Amino acid sequence: MKRFFFSLLWSLVGFVVKVPKCVDPPEVDFGEIVSDSEHRFGDTVQYGCNLAYTMSGSAWITCIGSKWTSPPKCLAPCRIRKLELDMRKLLLSKSRSRTLSVLHGENLEFACKQGYTLIQPSVRKCVDGYMDFPLCILAKGKNCGPAPGISNGDILSLNKKVYSAGDFVEYKCQKLYALDGESRSFCSDGRWTAVPKCLSPCSVTEKDLATRNMMKKTTSEQIGYLQVGNSLEIECRTGYILEHGSDFKVQCGKDEIIYPQCTERCELSTKEMAENNIQLFWTSSMKQIFGSHLDTYEFTCRSGYTEDPDSSPFRVPCLKGKMQYPKCVTLKAVGKCGPPPPIQNGDITPFFHMEYDSGTSAKYKCSEFFVMKGSETVTCQNGAWTNPPDCFEKCVISTKEMEKNNIQLKWRFLNFLFISPDSFEFTCKSGYVKDPKSSPFQASCLRGGIKYPKCNILQLCTPSQEIMKKNNIELTWSSYFRKLFSSQLNTFEFACKTGYGSDPKSSPFRASCLNGKLEYPKCT
Template sequence: MKPSRSFQVGNTTTYGCQVASQRHKDLQGRDNMSSWWMDTNPECIMACPKPADKSIVFSTTKPVALLEEKVLFECTEGYESINHTRGGQAVCTLNGWSPKPQCLLIECETPFLENGSIYPRKDQYANRDVVKFSCMRGYTRVGPDSAQCYHFGWSPQPPSCKEKVSHCQQPPSISHGNLIGDLHEEYRHGEKVFYECDIRFEMAGSNTVECVDGEWVSLPSCTEEEKICGPPPNITNGHPVNVGNVKYWHGETVKYECEGAFVIVGTNPAKCLRGQWEVPSCIGDSAKCRRPKNAKFVPYAPLAKMFDNNRIVNYICGSSLHRTKCIHGNWSPEPECKEHCPLPPQLPNALNNIEMKNYKSGEKISFTCKEHFLLQGPQKILCEDGSWQTPPRCIDAEGRCGRPPPIENGDVLDNLMTEYVSGATVHYKCLRFYRMEGSPVIHCHDGTWTERPTCTEACTVTEEDMRHNNIKLKWAVGSKLYLESGRTAEFICKRGYQADPSSPPFRTTCIDGKMEYPICIQTPQA
């Protein structure tokens, strides 16, 4: 519509902006004047709107960023930035975002297996996709039977298919550790041996070592563990036996036994692990088992049905029939039809402490980055229905900061990120009635956060406190007073009472949530 060239007194009009975001004010004609009246001058401010992309999470909840404002962002699970990182930083400029916040789907190319096949077969695989490997008849698989797609590619690395494979000689010895079981002159491809560490030493890596085409892989090491355990604790309906030491080293064990008709279940003997006891439990001999959710019993049984101790039942997985037994409240073997996960990912720049075994759905693994690298993402991931959750990344810690440190009695105001670039800031606030000591803003500087604030506890003055000491507030403020740390309050004696000669001052200061009350005693009768 064509705008009017003249307006009557009392008419209003609206200004609009041509940039990404705007502020505007209505203007109104004023009586007996040939000018416009407004409460404030209208203005247009350059701003950058947040992209409407569900794969991007921003560090701010504001819908727009102002000119020259920096914003951090992270990619959701299964996506990564164009720089192959978990997220990044963008600046609002006159030309829009620089660089443009963008998260791309994590993909892996189809792996190649000569003399073998891959299932399922696709042109492109996405994050968390799992493929299984098999070799042609007459060929032996050397390597894993499956692999998963991650942000850094396939892990574990795909196998090869060989016509001939070599045997292994006796496995090597390790310092402060021993091989479990008898030694053989020769081991076939695929055979495994197990190691254990001496008392006071903890294993780094898997205790399982496999013969792969003539070589032993994933040899562990044993490092000294200084944490110790105290005397083993008693357990419900049971106790440790032959306890003679006050302290126990990592790896030492103590046997437990149950009372009366109770049966021991779990790790026995108990073991001291990194300063904590791993103890069994004692349950009644008549403990029953409940049908698990993930198993189809034959004949059909509802979830609520209980099975007696030593009862043997059948269950179906796919087209196969399996058998399990109820032993003191637990199924053995555990009825489970879910697929196993591939070997956990060999995360770049992370310490290798992966155990060479089949991982069932529900099991977790944790990650530790090498020195000078920062863990970005969850420390633990879960095996879910045949694939691992998206793992973290170990990034070069130089100039970058991890999550800001928490403070007692306070919270971070901003949306938390897993990684912050140098120069990034985070704001804190204290809980109600707590006083902040220090700056509410901390900065990421060369990989380290500046000093965080503290929240000092308030003092609470109640009627009960004052009645107990026969005092009242000099200035009436109600039945309860919250006093920040460092603030003072002044009291007086109630009518009929006088100051105790040994009383603290009647003007007292709250210090870290504590304050000393004055004391009044009854006035002697004349």
């Protein structure tokens, strides 16, 4: 209800001012838009994640001005394979070993096979498709020789010539070098487990910052080298501003230095805006406003002014600190108009003149049994009238046609008699989906007639256990998700059973439901 009245409000003021639109909503990996809109100011869009992916952030984004709020992320589940567990000598709870999937954020407890000892914590968390497995070693077995050394690091204890199975040494990196991997290496049946690496620090100088139009935030702070994982707080130099999406930090990454972006800022000139008779579209406030490179501003004419025919666009981007302002002129500076244009099935009210000054208006009224589309008011601008309205026969929604086409009104509280020719929206009834050849679901009353969209019955897919067995495949997700097969899924992911490999001529292992049918991959 709230959304409807908000849209209705904008449809009323839309005849007087231009309402900017947002660009198409951003794409989301492993997800899709499940509820779309017209992308006008205040409209919302809803996202949904693929099966077994976990959403991070709000599912809804909003069109603000000409930009969308930040979209959510779809975080991947962790796929734990039996082969990998066997290689690492790991077991799941109750001494089981099988392939399964774990949702992002969920924990999984491990144990070691008989004869092996668990060294690291047994409970691990799935983080966006990645899980750090614990370590199993042979507590009894062959001895090991001296522990291996590492570059730019040292062993904290005296390196012995012989170590017993189960012994360990601990490593430490030299100053400013960062440890990558486990700090301890264990003797397991004559072999040392993986040793860590010492990652080199990042070199950051004041000259590097200056060339990027930034400087360190605290003048007393010494810079030169940053350890991997550490950061340096900065601020943009005078006349520059941080770009959207950046952070006020220089970060030393594992493989690169990540710098924020400081670009020349745009300061809206109140003097130039006053000279050009313009103001910001959303506010008449003339407070000091700064923007960064590629930020876009929407302008409109001040009261009593109209767009100059030779003006530059009223939607202006900030380009490296510079802006090209549009221009408005006084209404009296442009030509006068003759009588307003006549319309069918309507008249000018209460009467018309033979001559109109620029900026003055006239109103129309439709004849009985006709409704108006467009603004009832026309205005004389630059010697020409704005577009007059049209008068159409009233429309009546046919419940019979709606039932026949398996559709219903999106806004169920509306009456069936429509006295406005503006567009209105349909949606499929429960259990039906849009016909590929259907006309648009947002329909308009065209001279008393409506072109109705069409929906077909939803055909669901349920994976065939018989075909899966024949093709030596299985669903990648555990039985936890199989209860969802009766819902409206349209994509399934398969994997080869243990001991089988992908057939070279197999169809893709990610299959979509098309008209109730699935194309199954094959393993041999």
